[in-house]
Amino acid sequence: MSYQPYFLLTDIIYFFLLFICIIIIWRCRQTRFFQQIKSTLYSRKALCALMIIFAYLTVATLDSIHFTVVKSNQYFSKGRVISVLDILFEKTQAKHEKTYSKPLASHLFTAEKVMKNGIVTWVYPTLNISQARLKSSVSTTDFILRKICMTLGCTLSLFLLVYLLTFNLRKQKPYYAWRTFYITTIILLMFASIIIFTSSDYHLLGTDKVGNDILYVSLKSVRTAVLLGSITMLIMLPFAIFFGMGAGYWGGKIDDMIQFVYTTLSAIPSVLLIIASVLALQVFIERHDTFFSTMIMRADIRLFVLCLILGLTSWTSLCRVIRAETLKLRELEYVQAAKVMGTPNLKILFRHIFPNVLHIILITVILDFSMIILAEAVLTYVGVGVDPTTYSWGNMIDAARMELARTPVVWWPLFSAFSFMFILVLAINIYVDVLRDKLDPRNS
Amino acid sequence: MIPILVMVNVITFVLFFSINSPDDIARAQLGNKHISMQQITDWKITHGYNLPLFYNVKEQGIERVVQTLFFQKTLKLFIFDFGVSDAGRPIGQDISHRMWPSFILALPSLIIGLLVNISFALLLIYFRQTYLETTGLIICIILMSISPLFYIISGQYLIAKTFQLLPISGYEPNFAAWRYILLPVIIGVISGIGMGGRWYRTIFLEEANKDYVKTARAKGLSELKILFGHILKNGMLPILTGVVILIPSLFLGSLLLESFFGIPGLGSYTIDAINQQDFSIVRVMVFLGALLYVIGLLLTDISYSIADPRIRLS
Numbered sequence: 001m002s003y004q005p006y007f008l009l010t011d012i013i014y015f016f017l018l019f020i021c022i023i024i025i026w027r028c029r030q031t032r033f034f035q036q037i038k039s040t041l042y043s044r045k046a047l048c049a050l051m052i053i054f055a056y057l058t059v060a061t062l063d064s065i066h067f068t069v070v071k072s073n074q075y076f077s078k079g080r081v082i083s084v085l086d087i088l089f090e091k092t093q094a095k096h097e098k099t100y101s102k103p104l105a106s107h108l109f110t111a112e113k114v115m116k117n118g119i120v121t122w123v124y125p126t127l128n129i130s131q132a133r134l135k136s137s138v139s140t141t142d143f144i145l146r147k148i149c150m151t152l153g154c155t156l157s158l159f160l161l162v163y164l165l166t167f168n169l170r171k172q173k174p175y176y177a178w179r180t181f182y183i184t185t186i187i188l189l190m191f192a193s194i195i196i197f198t199s200s201d202y203h204l205l206g207t208d209k210v211g212n213d214i215l216y217v218s219l220k221s222v223r224t225a226v227l228l229g230s231i232t233m234l235i236m237l238p239f240a241i242f243f244g245m246g247a248g249y250w251g252g253k254i255d256d257m258i259q260f261v262y263t264t265l266s267a268i269p270s271v272l273l274i275i276a277s278v279l280a281l282q283v284f285i286e287r288h289d290t291f292f293s294t295m296i297m298r299a300d301i302r303l304f305v306l307c308l309i310l311g312l313t314s315w316t317s318l319c320r321v322i323r324a325e326t327l328k329l330r331e332l333e334y335v336q337a338a339k340v341m342g343t344p345n346l347k348i349l350f351r352h353i354f355p356n357v358l359h360i361i362l363i364t365v366i367l368d369f370s371m372i373i374l375a376e377a378v379l380t381y382v383g384v385g386v387d388p389t390t391y392s393w394g395n396m397i398d399a400a401r402m403e404l405a406r407t408p409v410v411w412w413p414l415f416s417a418f419s420f421m422f423i424l425v426l427a428i429n430i431y432v433d434v435l436r437d438k439l440d441p442r443n444s
Numbered sequence: 445m446i447p448i449l450v451m452v453n454v455i456t457f458v459l460f461f462s463i464n465s466p467d468d469i470a471r472a473q474l475g476n477k478h479i480s481m482q483q484i485t486d487w488k489i490t491h492g493y494n495l496p497l498f499y500n501v502k503e504q505g506i507e508r509v510v511q512t513l514f515f516q517k518t519l520k521l522f523i524f525d526f527g528v529s530d531a532g533r534p535i536g537q538d539i540s541h542r543m544w545p546s547f548i549l550a551l552p553s554l555i556i557g558l559l560v561n562i563s564f565a566l567l568l569i570y571f572r573q574t575y576l577e578t579t580g581l582i583i584c585i586i587l588m589s590i591s592p593l594f595y596i597i598s599g600q601y602l603i604a605k606t607f608q609l610l611p612i613s614g615y616e617p618n619f620a621a622w623r624y625i626l627l628p629v630i631i632g633v634i635s636g637i638g639m640g641g642r643w644y645r646t647i648f649l650e651e652a653n654k655d656y657v658k659t660a661r662a663k664g665l666s667e668l669k670i671l672f673g674h675i676l677k678n679g680m681l682p683i684l685t686g687v688v689i690l691i692p693s694l695f696l697g698s699l700l701l702e703s704f705f706g707i708p709g710l711g712s713y714t715i716d717a718i719n720q721q722d723f724s725i726v727r728v729m730v731f732l733g734a735l736l737y738v739i740g741l742l743l744t745d746i747s748y749s750i751a752d753p754r755i756r757l758s
Contacts, residue, residue, distance in 0.1 A: 263741075264451040269733035271699060275718055276726055280459045283721075374591050378700060381593060383719060397593055404601045418594045426589040433585060 003067035006081055008300045010227050010307075011064045017230055018061070033358060036438055044180040046434035049427040051184045056424050059085065059219055060226035081296045083223075089216050091200035095129035097211035103412050104202050106130040133201050147198055154193040159186055206412040209399065214413055218420045220391035225424065228307055228376055228386070229369040235311025236368075240318035241361065245349055247319075248326025258323075262316040270313050271382075277309040278384040299387035306379075306386060310372060318364045325357050359439035363432060370428040373421060393417040445738050452734040453521065457514055460723045521731045529717070529725050538713065539728070545615055546709030549625055550698050553632040554690065560633055561640030562676075562683070568641065569648045570671055581642070588638030595635040596704045603627055613706035628701040647682045651675045684747050687740075 028034045040046040063085040072078040075090040086093065100109035107124040114123050126134060133143060162185055170178050195215065198204060205214040247258040265273070285302065329335060330353070338348050373393075379385035380394025381401075388395060396417035403410040520527065526535035568580045604612040610627045651657065652675055660670050702711035710729065717725035 260447070260451070264448050264455070267448050267734040267737040268452055268455070268730055269737070272714070272726065272730045272733055275714075276456060276459050276730060279718065279721065279723075279726070370589070377591050377593055382699070382703075382715060397591075397597075401593075401597060404597060404605070414597065418591060421591055422589055422594075425591075426586065429585050429589050 002069065002071040002073060003082075004070050006066040006068045008064075008066055008081075008297070010231065010300050010304055011066060013231055013234070013304070014060075014064050014227055017234055033355065037362075037435065040431070040434045040438050041176050043434045044177040045430050047177045047180050048184050049431040049434075051181070051188065052423065052427040053431065055188050056222050056427075057226060060223045062088070063220060063223035064227070081294070085219060085223075088196070089199060089213075089219075092129070092203070092213050092216055095127070097127055097129070097203070097207045098125070099207070099209060099211055100410055101127055101203055101207045101211075103204060103206040103214075105206065106134065109206075109410070127203070127207075129201060129203060143201075147201075150197050151190065151193045154197070155186065155189045158189050158193075162189075205416045208396075208413045209403075214396075214416050217391050217396060218393070218416045221393045221396065221417070221420065222424075224303065224386055224390055224392040225373045225376060225421070227303065228310070229372045231304065231307035232310040232314065232372055233365050233369060235308055236315040236318065237361070237365065239312070239315040240322060241354075243315070244319040244322025245326050245353060245357070248323040249330055249345070249349055249353065251327075255323075258319070262319050265313065266316045271379075273313050274309055274379065275382065275384045277313075278306065278379075281305050281309070282384075295389060299390045302387040303390060310375075314368065314372075318361070318368070321360055321364065322357050325360060326353055329353050329356055363436050363440065366428060366432045366435070370425045370432075373425055373428075377417075377421065393421045445742065448738055449522070449731070449734060453731065456727050456730045460727060521728065526728045527724065529722050535725060535728050538725075539710065539732075542708055542710050542713050545621070545707050546698055546702065546711060548621055549628055549632075549701065549707060549709060552625065552629045553698075553701075554687075556629060557633045557636045557640065558687070561637060562644055564637060564641040565644035565648055566671055566676065568645045569652055569675065570667065572649075572652075581645075584638045584642045586638070587634075588642070590635075590638075592635050592700060595631050596700065599627060599631045599634075600704070613704070615705075615707045624705065624707065628705045628707070632701055643686060644679070644683065647679045647686075648675050651679050654678075681748070681751055684744055684751065687744075 025034070041050070063083045065084045066081055067083070067087075069076045069078055069080045069082060075094050076082055076086070098108060101107070102109055105127065107126055107130075109124075111122040111124050114121055133140075138146075159182070163182065166178075166181075170176075195204065199213075199215065203213050203215070205218065208214055208217065243258045243262070247255040282302070285298065285305070335348060335352050338352055343351075376385055376392060377394035377397055380392060381398050385394050386392045396413055400410070400413035400417070403413060524536065526539065529535050529538070564580070568577050571577045571580070600612055603609050604627060611624055613624070615621060615624050657670060657674055660674055661667075665673075698709065699711035699714060701707070702709045703715045706712070710732075714726065714729045716722075717729070
């Protein structure tokens with residue numbers, strides 16, 4: 001074995017979270033609430049959005065399974081921490097370029113001075129990745145045709161598999177938007193197979209200033225975004241739920257105290273609070289850098305700390321909403337009845353009140369998830385986001401923001417960072433919109 | 445109100461001083477790694493960091509509490525004595541200089557943004573249950589899914605670089621400022637439409653479903669009259685709350701816009717301070733932000749009682 005499993009802190013938390021989610025979904029699959037959520041899949045746009053979100057989650061999950069390289073091979077040196085995604089992209093990664101190249105280009109974007117027979121000429125050097133292809137006898141047209149055939153073949157055969165697997169289910173449950181499901185499947189499969197088959201011979205989205213493949217960097221950034229969103233939610237939820245329901249249910253002194261805490265926290269402009277905490281912790285990490293032996297561990301800790309801080313600063317708004325709803329629910333007859341019959345307070349909270357604020361929690365969590373993905377880019381730009389060595393869309397934008405000032409314009413790094421971010425956030429927002437219509441018709 | 449501000453100060457104080465001791469601040473400011481203890485002590489004395497954190501045993505009486513870092517560095521903020529930054533400049537003076545560009549940028553963004561968002565939301569209500577509304581809502585979702593950085597970068601690229609209508613960045617005092625302010629304001633307004641339009645729409649929609657609107661319609665009032673005379677008027681109350689929530693987010697918006705457009709306001713001041721790890725400035729800015737928020741809360745309460753006489757201030 002040349003690879004050995006390796007666990008980063010955020011990986012463990014992420015898989016723990018996935019595990020909890022799966023258990024909750026499995027346990028609650030019969031409840032009315034879950035049936036309501038499932039009924040969002042009757043809507044075409046919700047189904048499409050959800051599938052795109054799942055595609056992103058898959059990339060993030062693949063990228064969260066890490067290995068250390070025990071024996072160095074032609075792609076990876078010994079001791080490096082890599083993920084499944086790195087292994088899928090090993091060929092692309094091995095072909096490192098010098099600097100910018102356009103999407104699908106075969107030559108570098110900038111010319112280089114070459115001495116030839118004593119005369120200085122400017123040439124555009126061939127990319128490392130396309131050297132093998134250009135040297136071989138196969139013509140470019142043939143090559144592209146062959147790639148197209150492979151892509152189509154792969155897509156169609158996988159699609160056939162999916163079609164056959166869902167055949168029975170479709171007969172049983174004809175209400176779901178099956179046509180959209182199949183069309184989205186085809187599109188996603190096509191993208192996947194294009195990436196798999198051509199990424200070893202082309203930089204599909206070009207390369208950046210130091211010659212990294214943009215597509216690879218963008219895909220690696222998916223993990224950062226997803227983890228940042230989900231771990232923040234994990235940290236934020238207990239605070240918001242317990243404090244919100246507690247304040248609303250018990251009222252009095254407890255309510256005053258909790259209100260004081262969240263007013264204080266929201267009085268500090270959230271950006272500045274985040275900046276202040278990140279700065280303080282950054283210095284802490286720098287001073288105790290012996291704790292974190294490798295660079296990847298340090299970047300990982302910083303990601304976790306960022307989640308922690310975002311979680312601790314962003315629970316206030318959800319807490320306020322839950323408190324207001326609990327105040328209303330407390331006065332309802334079934335809660336009063338439960339109280340009269342001597343049901344313990346905690347049991348009332350979790351039997352009678354919690355299920356009725358659940359829809360608010362779910363909607364806010366998913367919405368905040370997309371907000372955090374957008375906020376990450378802003379924070380990284382300000383200089384308090386994720387570690388500069390972490391792959392993230394924020395870092396990509398930060399590195400590329402002067403590139404539009406160049407002539408000719410280098411547009412592809414910004415383009416891909418923004419479009420990857422846009423597609424994910426758009427999918428989440430569209431899904432939330434449908435979900436809100438289903439769960440909370442009054443507010444939509 | 446005052447307890448909140450004190451608490452804010454305690455939080456920032458703990459954040460900055462317990463994790464970063466004054467020694468660390470001195471080391472960060474003095475720069476190089478090979479500095480003697482003597483240099484650090486000297487720096488701490490000249491910048492007033494040589495006091496204990498909360499309680500000074502060397503002094504007598506009230507001085508035991510006064511002669512501490514907590515009192516000197518944070519409680520003095522309440523009388524607007526901001527002291528000197530770690531780099532040695534008076535913060536109060538810097539802030540009074542940099543306040544105006546920030547103000548000139550933030551106020552038009554807020555007002556124009558509000559007007560645009562409210563009229564967009566009213567349009568959505570006017571055309572409700574038609575294709576125009578669906579299209580408008582889809583546009584809203586798309587607009588709010590785009591990163592704010594994209595608006596800034598593409599706006600600068602298109603308007604300032606390609607068409608050269610306005611300067612890319614920079615600032616001039618007095619009336620010449622409008623040329624530099626216009627682009628950031630436009631970008632700020634556009635990036636807020638998605639969120640704001642939907643938010644105000646839900647408010648107006650709730651009003652539009654109430655009985656008095658049906659009565660007005662039954663009386664034969666025109667839709668436009670209902671929209672402006674009834675729905676808008678009654679929707680103003682929840683909008684007032686929303687505006688207060690906007691104030692802190694205005695801070696974030698300006699932070700980004702100012703640093704991208706090179707406007708010498710408070711936002712870019714903060715970002716510079718962050719990059720130089722000048723904690724005294726960040727601390728002052730946190731205090732000012734919290735102060736603004738608390739004042740905003742107070743103003744909402746007052747405006748509530750003016751807008752709706754049924755609500756009394758207790």
